[in-house]
Amino acid sequence: MTAGDAQTPKLRVDAASKVYATASGDLLALDRCSLDVRANEIVSIVGPSGCGKTTLLWSMSGLHRLSGGEILLDGTPITGPHPDIGLVFQEANLLPWRDLDANIRFPFEIKRIKPDQPWVDHLLRRVGLEGFGGKFPRELSGGMQQRAAMVRALSLRPSVLLMDEPFGALDSFTREEMNRLVEEIWLETHTTIVFITHSIEEAIFLSDRVVVLSGRPGRVAREFAVPFERPRSMEVMATKEVFDLTNAIKMEIVGGRKAAAPQVKPQQERID
Amino acid sequence: MDRSDAIPEFRKTASGEGGEVSLTNLSALSGGVGIKSTAEVVAIIAVAVFVVGGVELALRVFEVPPYIMPTPSAIAVALVGDFPLIFPHLLHTLVELFGGFAIGATIGLVLAAVITQFPFAEKIVAPYILLLVTTPMLALVPLLILRFGFGYEPRIIAVALASGPMVMINAATGFRRVDNAKIALARSYGASTLQIFWKIRAPMALPMILVGLMIGAIFGLLTAVGAEMVGGGFGLGNRLTTYSSMIQMPQFFAVVLILSTLGILIYVLFFLIGKKWASWEA
Numbered sequence: 001m002t003a004g005d006a007q008t009p010k011l012r013v014d015a016a017s018k019v020y021a022t023a024s025g026d027l028l029a030l031d032r033c034s035l036d037v038r039a040n041e042i043v044s045i046v047g048p049s050g051c052g053k054t055t056l057l058w059s060m061s062g063l064h065r066l067s068g069g070e071i072l073l074d075g076t077p078i079t080g081p082h083p084d085i086g087l088v089f090q091e092a093n094l095l096p097w098r099d100l101d102a103n104i105r106f107p108f109e110i111k112r113i114k115p116d117q118p119w120v121d122h123l124l125r126r127v128g129l130e131g132f133g134g135k136f137p138r139e140l141s142g143g144m145q146q147r148a149a150m151v152r153a154l155s156l157r158p159s160v161l162l163m164d165e166p167f168g169a170l171d172s173f174t175r176e177e178m179n180r181l182v183e184e185i186w187l188e189t190h191t192t193i194v195f196i197t198h199s200i201e202e203a204i205f206l207s208d209r210v211v212v213l214s215g216r217p218g219r220v221a222r223e224f225a226v227p228f229e230r231p232r233s234m235e236v237m238a239t240k241e242v243f244d245l246t247n248a249i250k251m252e253i254v255g256g257r258k259a260a261a262p263q264v265k266p267q268q269e270r271i272d
Numbered sequence: 273m274d275r276s277d278a279i280p281e282f283r284k285t286a287s288g289e290g291g292e293v294s295l296t297n298l299s300a301l302s303g304g305v306g307i308k309s310t311a312e313v314v315a316i317i318a319v320a321v322f323v324v325g326g327v328e329l330a331l332r333v334f335e336v337p338p339y340i341m342p343t344p345s346a347i348a349v350a351l352v353g354d355f356p357l358i359f360p361h362l363l364h365t366l367v368e369l370f371g372g373f374a375i376g377a378t379i380g381l382v383l384a385a386v387i388t389q390f391p392f393a394e395k396i397v398a399p400y401i402l403l404l405v406t407t408p409m410l411a412l413v414p415l416l417i418l419r420f421g422f423g424y425e426p427r428i429i430a431v432a433l434a435s436g437p438m439v440m441i442n443a444a445t446g447f448r449r450v451d452n453a454k455i456a457l458a459r460s461y462g463a464s465t466l467q468i469f470w471k472i473r474a475p476m477a478l479p480m481i482l483v484g485l486m487i488g489a490i491f492g493l494l495t496a497v498g499a500e501m502v503g504g505g506f507g508l509g510n511r512l513t514t515y516s517s518m519i520q521m522p523q524f525f526a527v528v529l530i531l532s533t534l535g536i537l538i539y540v541l542f543f544l545i546g547k548k549w550a551s552w553e554a
Contacts, residue, residue, distance in 0.1 A: 110461040
């Protein structure tokens with residue numbers, strides 16, 4: 001565990017375990033997972049599919065309850081959805097019956113507060129969506145939908161942004177563009193970001209640290225520091241150091257996969 | 273900021289008829305392929321004139337007696353000439369339809385919303401709902417008349433019994449469409465159960481609710497007319513039995529025409545509502 005132990009970490013995952021009850025018995029998805037995320041840090045979590053990445057992230061968001069251990073935000077245990085935590089889902093998850101403006105108003109409606117319009121407008125400009133407010137999600141491209149979802153997540157100014165494979169469904173060009181956008185937003189806001197991805201390249205481009213989870217049950221197998229300077233240009237990303245790091249992470253994941261038990265998909269937990 | 277990701281290939285059915293509620297044959301009404309030119313309009317009118325005129329001509333040439341099939345012109349004359357006589361009956365039918373439908377649809381909607389929250393209760397109730405949906409409620413009208421007499425009550429009850437289960441079964445299908453990611457989204461902002469219902473479940477169910485309301489209304493109309501035919505001295509159904517027993521066929525068909533118009537109006541009404549409020553569902 002690499003931790004800035006001098007100060008309280010922004011987010012501390014302490015021996016987090018999660019057991020899913022399935023038809024064929026209990027399934028251990030997370031096994032005493034521990035990791036710290038410092039304030040203003042971008043940490044990516046990678047690992048073989050089904051290793052509990054999403055479970056871990058949803059537990060951080062307070063939407064899933066842990067079976068054991070705890071997750072602390074600024075030293076306080078997370079017991080439910082927290083206003084300081086923003087969530088970006090796989091596939092933008094916009095509400096199709098609302099136009100873009102209404103989608104971004106949604107969090108404010110739920111919280112019954114007035115939208116912070118200057119900030120929202122700024123974010124929309126930032127991601128290049130100004131003038132699209134009246135469009136419905138189906139009228140927007142996948143990349144634009146995910147931009148809208150990022151604006152929605154950032155609109156309440158969370159101090160932590162959790163991103164669950166947000167760009168997995170996008171083509172690689174759009175994906176790179178979205179990565180640059182995340183970096184730009186981070187350089188502006190310095191929001192702490194936990195980012196789940198299948199793409200090692202994406203993880204290295206964005207993160208200060210890459211955490212590799214082992215195959216089920218999910219455990220922190222290893223952490224890699226990513227020391228490259230920001231913004232990370234294409235030249236930086238093409239250096240031998242990046243290449244070596246990519247390979248090291250890949251080896252770690254493949255090694256973990258070999259040791260892992262056969263893949264069984266956990267039953268989707270009922271969340272309402 | 274460039275927009276190189278704004279490639280149209282991402283868009284689902286950018287044009288065309290993708291937007292409507294998925295009611296079959298609606299395209300036939302709305303002009304599925306879209307009426308493009310005056311030439312098409314002229315052609316459609318020409319065919320209509322040809323068909324109606326052809327029927328008129330055939331009936332006259334073969335001297336079909338009016339008690340078997342009156343000519344379109346005789347029906348038109350009856351519709352216009354006897355409309356003041358038919359109109360009060362139309363109002364009676366509308367009262368029964370609106371009254372019964374309002375009661376049935378409200379109960380159906382509330383039941384659907386509540387029952388889908390409790391999967392176990394739903395399993396217990398499901399067979400009875402199916403029974404209510406599949407049994408023609410018209411069968412109960414004689415019994416209802418025995419109990420409530422020949423006034424509005426048995427008819428309104430019959431309409432409610434016919435439309436309610438239709439609304440319920442479709443609305444329940446809508447409410448059952450749970451999208452966990454969207455509910456998680458709402459919950460991540462701390463939404464209450466009630467907020468999740470009104471802001472996620474209800475809008476998601478809306479297209480199916482509209483389908484249910486439309487089918488319920490059509491079934492309600494059917495049942496209202498049927499109940500009127502069984503007993504009582506008023507309503508369009510009563511006019512049908514009266515006119516046919518008096519062999520006033522032009523008037524009879526005028527009433528049939530009014531009934532078809534009512535049915536089409538119900539259809540168009542819900543089609544337009546769907547287009548306005550549920551067009552997000554492709």
